[in-house]
Amino acid sequence: MDITLLEKSKDQTKLSFILKGVDAAYANSLRRYMINKVPTMAIEEVEFRKNSSALYDEVVAHRLGLIPFTTDLKSYNLPSECKCKGAGCAQCQLKITLKAKGPKIVLASQLKSKDPKVEPVYPDTPIVELLKDQELEFVATAVLGVGKDHIKWSPGLVYYRHKPKITINKNSFDEAEDAAKKCPVNVFEFKNNKIAVDNDNLLKCTLCNACVDACKHGEIHVEPEKDTFIFTIESWGQLSCKEIVKESAKVFDKAIEELNEKVKEIKAD
Incomplete structure (x- = not known):
C-alpha cells in the first residue's frame, strides 16, 4: 500500500492523497472508520x-x-x-x-x-x-x-474516487480536436493536429466518457485504476485532517486485532 500526498490546506481542514495497492472494500472501510469511528x-x-x-x-x-x-x-x-x-x-x-x-x-x-x-x-x-x-x-x-x-x-466529510487511466490508441484522427473540447475538465490538449493527455489535469478526470463518445473507432479508452483511489478529507474543525487519518488508522488496527483474537478463540474451540 502506497500513499502520495496531493494537496493540504494551510488551516489543516482539507487533505487529498492517492491511496494505491488496495481494493474498494478496504478503501471504503477506511472512509467509514474516518467518519464513524474517530472520536470528537x-x-x-x-x-x-x-x-x-x-x-x-x-x-x-x-x-x-x-x-x-x-x-x-x-x-x-x-x-x-x-x-x-x-x-x-x-x-x-x-x-x-x-x-x-x-x-x-x-x-x-x-x-x-x-x-x-x-x-x-x-x-x-x-x-x-x-x-x-x-x-x-x-x-x-x-x-x-x-x-x-x-x-x-463525526469529524468531517470523507470521500474517494478511482484514479483515472486514459489510453490514447491513436493521437491523430478526424475527431481528435472535438474529443479534446468535449472534456468538461480539460484533461486533453490538442496541438499540431494531435491529441495528448495534459498530465497536470489528469486527476480531474471524472470518468464521464465524453471524450470516448466523441471517437468513432475507439481511439481513446478511459477506465478506472481498480487498486488506486483519490481520497479527500474535509474536516469540520474539531481535529486536523492529519489527526483524523492517524486516529482512524489506530482504531482500524485495534479492530483488526480484536477480530484476529476472536478468530483464534473460535479455532481453539
Missing part, C-alpha cells in the same frame, strides 16, 4: 437554569449539540473506556456554561469552557436571539463520542 468532543447534556427565549429548551439543546468543538484526544477518554465506567469524571467529560441577557444574539463564542483546549471551532455561530430582558443560562456537559452514534461527533 460535543455537547451531550444541557441543564437549563433559565430560558425565557422564544425557543424551547429542546431546540436550544439540539443547536448546542451540533456546535463543533476543538478536541484534545490526549486529555479525554470515551465514557465507555474511562476508569469511572461512564459515571462522569474530569477524564471523560467537560462542563461548559453560558449566562446571557437580551437584547442580543447569543453566539458560540460566549460559551465558557473549563478547558481552554476545547472551544467552539466557529465562534460566530448564532445560538439564539434574546429580546429585551430575556435570559438564557445553562450548564452543558460535553463528552467524546463517535459518528456511528450521532452525526454531531
Whole structure:
C-alpha cells in the first residue's frame, strides 16, 4: 500500500492523497472508520437554569449539540473506556456554561469552557436571539463520542474516487480536436493536429466518457485504476485532517486485532 500526498490546506481542514495497492472494500472501510469511528468532543447534556427565549429548551439543546468543538484526544477518554465506567469524571467529560441577557444574539463564542483546549471551532455561530430582558443560562456537559452514534461527533466529510487511466490508441484522427473540447475538465490538449493527455489535469478526470463518445473507432479508452483511489478529507474543525487519518488508522488496527483474537478463540474451540 502506497500513499502520495496531493494537496493540504494551510488551516489543516482539507487533505487529498492517492491511496494505491488496495481494493474498494478496504478503501471504503477506511472512509467509514474516518467518519464513524474517530472520536470528537460535543455537547451531550444541557441543564437549563433559565430560558425565557422564544425557543424551547429542546431546540436550544439540539443547536448546542451540533456546535463543533476543538478536541484534545490526549486529555479525554470515551465514557465507555474511562476508569469511572461512564459515571462522569474530569477524564471523560467537560462542563461548559453560558449566562446571557437580551437584547442580543447569543453566539458560540460566549460559551465558557473549563478547558481552554476545547472551544467552539466557529465562534460566530448564532445560538439564539434574546429580546429585551430575556435570559438564557445553562450548564452543558460535553463528552467524546463517535459518528456511528450521532452525526454531531463525526469529524468531517470523507470521500474517494478511482484514479483515472486514459489510453490514447491513436493521437491523430478526424475527431481528435472535438474529443479534446468535449472534456468538461480539460484533461486533453490538442496541438499540431494531435491529441495528448495534459498530465497536470489528469486527476480531474471524472470518468464521464465524453471524450470516448466523441471517437468513432475507439481511439481513446478511459477506465478506472481498480487498486488506486483519490481520497479527500474535509474536516469540520474539531481535529486536523492529519489527526483524523492517524486516529482512524489506530482504531482500524485495534479492530483488526480484536477480530484476529476472536478468530483464534473460535479455532481453539
